[in-house]
Amino acid sequence: MEHVQRHLRMALDAARMTIWDSELHDGRVVDSTVKWFGAGATLLGLPSGDLKQPFSVFLQHVCQEDRDQLLDTMQTAVDNRAGYEVEYRVIWPDKSRHWLAAKAHVFCNGDDRAQPLGTLGVVWDITERKNSEQTTARQRELAAVTLRSIGEGVITTNAHGETDYLNYIAEQLTGWTHDEARGLHIASTLKLVDDAGEAIPEHVALQCLRLRQAIGMSSQNQLVTRDGRHVAVEESAAPIWSDGGELLGAVVVFRDVSHERKLTKQLSWNASHDTLTGLINRREFEVQIAAALHSAKEDGHVHALLYMDLDQFKIVNDTCGHSAGDLLLQLLSKMLQTQMRDSDILARLGGDELGVLLPHCPPDQALLIADVLRQSVKNFRFVWDDHTFELGVSIGLVEVNHHSKSMTELLMAADQACYLAKERGRNRVHLYQESDQRLARRQGEMQWVSRLNEAFEHQYFRLYAQPIVRLGQQDEEEHDEVLIRIQPAKGDLILPGAFIPAAERYDMMTAIDRWVIRAVCRHVQSLGAQPDANGRLPAQYSVNLSGTSLGDEGLHDYIVQQFAEHGISPAQICFEITETAVIANLVKAQDFMAGLKALGCRFSLDDFGSGLSSFAYLRALPVDFLKIDGVFIRGIATNAINRALVKAINEVGHVMGLSTVAEYVEDEPTLAVVRELGLDYAQGYAVGTLRPLSASAGA
Structure with missing residues (x-):
């Protein structure tokens, strides 16, 4: 018998357990006596050795918030003549806290209906496990709080592309809740199309899983929400690996970039257009002239370029202010567009200067179109408060053909032709000739140098x-x-x-x-x-x-x-x-x-x-x-x-x-x-x- 007990104690020591024994009086746990054997007392922070103490004294070692649960668990087991398992915390004399786990059975004198005599089981320290569980729980809660609070949508999938998790932002953007989306394929919960609304070749999450690598940010796609709305998004994906190197799934991060994309498009539009009139600006007009010049040299096409300078525009500005001048330019721009072919291009080149590119238009036809524009401006009446203004326009016309040298020289020639139209009486069209260049330069220099002097x-x-x-x-x-x-x-x-x-x-x-x-x-x-x-x-x-x-x-x-x-x-x-x-x-x-x-x-x-x-x-x-x-x-x-x-x-x-x-x-x-x-x-x-x-x- 002593041999068996020795082996039992060795087994318990190896398992870092000790015997948990109590003697009951009248079936009441609170009045029982607790016995500790060998190293058992060390679980309470007491010196090793056999120890016998009233349950009420033992209960003083138990954290106050755990006492009622421990007592109720043990008393219920005694009342039912059954076993119990319980975890509770004890406070050592040095004020440190430790977790103990106990597993015991109730024994009676005779059959199970007799008066319970006590409990017998084992107790062991689980502090390390509890601390590990609490650390893991804190990490999980921190991760969950982080995912809930970041300003980007986050969706995780398993290795098959099925949705595991959505954070709050992802729920708001997609229209799917976490519970509804769980188990659905990522292509359904995060439905992506390109900027034109067409299906994309491969979903970012599936590409990530297929290539087993992170996929960088894409900024050309749109999210189709659960209710069918389109939201411009940027998305990226990264694989999720186990400690053993197994691919567990993917995490997709995406955000709403509707405002940024709209701003980018607006800035791009502003870069090529005049914000006041909505016409293309000088920079974009030069691009169009360069393209026309290329087609003239490569394919032998003939085009025409008009340079238009409004007469009397400064009178409107000086008399009524810039607001009136701005409105005049807006109204004139809309009116001129109604007088042109669909293929013709109207641009604002400066304050009161406009340009027109007439594609595939020989000089004789260009002269007719230019005169129509001149006459339409002449017939236009601008009314501001009690003032009515009659305007005119001087137009320089230059042919764009395979002999034309450069875009810059074409614009200079059109400008010079416009200048000569002004010099010869305004409100007229002048077709540029080679001899005009020297004449315009000489006249211009003489005129301005003379007037400034x-x-x-x-x-x-x-x-x-x-x-x-x-x-x-x-x-x-x-x-x-x-x-x-x-x-x-x-x-x-x-x-x-x-x-x-x-x-x-x-x-x-x-x-x-x-x-x-x-x-x-x-x-x-x-x-x-x-x-x-x-x-x-x-x-x-x-x-x-x-x-x-x-x-x-x-x-x-x-x-x-x-x-x-x-x-x-x-x-x-x-x-x-x-x-x-x-x-x-x-x-x-x-x-x-x-x-x-x-x-x-x-x-x-x-x-x-x-x-x-x-x-x-x-x-x-x-x-x-x-x-x-x-x-x-x-x-x-x-x-x-x-x-x-x-x-x-x-x-x-x-x-x-x-x-x-x-x-x-x-x-x-x-x-x-x-x-x-x-x-x-x-x-x-x-x-x-x-x-x-x-x-x-x-x-």
Whole structure:
């Protein structure tokens, strides 16, 4: 018998178990006595050795939250004369907690109906297993919480492509719940089609399972939801492996990219179209001309190119403002399209310049079409408030054939033909001839050089000021942009759009910029530098500088000389430089700006957003103001893309500590949006009109 007991104890020790024994009194567990043998007491954190203790004392070692369950389990087994299995926690004297598992049977004196005498079984420590289970449970819960909370849809499949799991986002996007989708094929729960709505060659999850490798992000597909809606998505898949290297399934991650894809398409459209009229822009028109030229050279086709310049358009702009001019361009564009063949291509090339490509159209037919367009513009009447305007159009026509040299020369020829149409009386069509090129160049040069020199000699230049108004708070300092015009002895005021391109072409811009700087300094000197009677500080003036002037080595010294001669504080002058001019002269611009910035001058970057890498170089320039390109401001009240772009530019500008200016704010709806977006300044007819600057003449 002793031999058997020794072997039993060895077996229990090997299994890390000990005998669990109790003596019952009157069938009540709570009044029983618990016996521990050998190392059993160590399960309670007590020294090894035989131990006998009342059940109530033993119960003090049990965690309070487990006591009732342990007692009920044992008492129920005693009452039923049955066995029991139970797990509970004990607290050792060092306050550490340990898990114990017990398995025992009730024994009676005689048959099973007799009074129970006690329980006998085994007890062992399961702390390590419980900790492992809890760690695994925490990891599973953490994974589940993570999958529920991430912003992308997640679906897992088994090795056969059948759905195992959907997270919350996947449920919302697909329309399937986890329970409904479980067991269905992934092609049903995540139904994908291409951008045209056609079935895709192979589902991303199935491709992943077939190739046994991760499949990168695809951004050309659409998800067909359970209720039939199409949602643009990006999706990718990766295999799920077991520890032994067995392929268990795949995990597919996808997200809704409807907004991004719509924005991409809109930006792509904007890159090739004029946002005001909806016509293709100059860049895309040049692509079409290049294609026509290729077909002319390769296949001998004959096409025609029209260059159209609206007559009297500037009168509408000057009389009624840019909003009227914009509406006029929109109405004219729609009207002209009704007068053309389906194959003809109409484009907006500039402010009031349009281009037409007439495919497969010989010159005689092109002349007829051009005259129809000319007459339709002539018959068009534009009404704004109480004003009615009659317009005209000068059209240059050039043939595109196998002798044509290049797209650039075709456009130049059409432009020159248009110029000659204007010179010969306007509102007419001129067919380009080889002899026109030399004539147009010579006449153009003579005319503009002569007129600009005349303006210098007779002081025909005039300066105007347009307010730059601070939004959101009262500004103690006036801020005006200075704009130049030519007022000849006879005739209408000439806007810069007419003479600035010629001045740039014939190297006269530096002289004009110096004239403006000197005139502004004389004006500031005449006003004095003290606050006025209302306490308003001296005005600040924004002076435009051309790209040519940025490369003028002597301009910095000239400006400093004018400040000294007229007693001008540099802080009153802000120089405006266009973004494109800065890009073309970046190194010189940095040096020029740094020198004047040190004196106290401020700088405004004009037409911001029009360049290809606007933000890339912005931190390298000592700029105070960002003037957002008017092409983004116009129509901002109704164009969500422009609104988003302006919002982004404004936020980045503010992060960099710059003030932002919205130009071409022509009406109240536009002004309201500009205010809402938090721009600092506005400029345009909605906040202030042009007024003459008194020091313009005689400078």
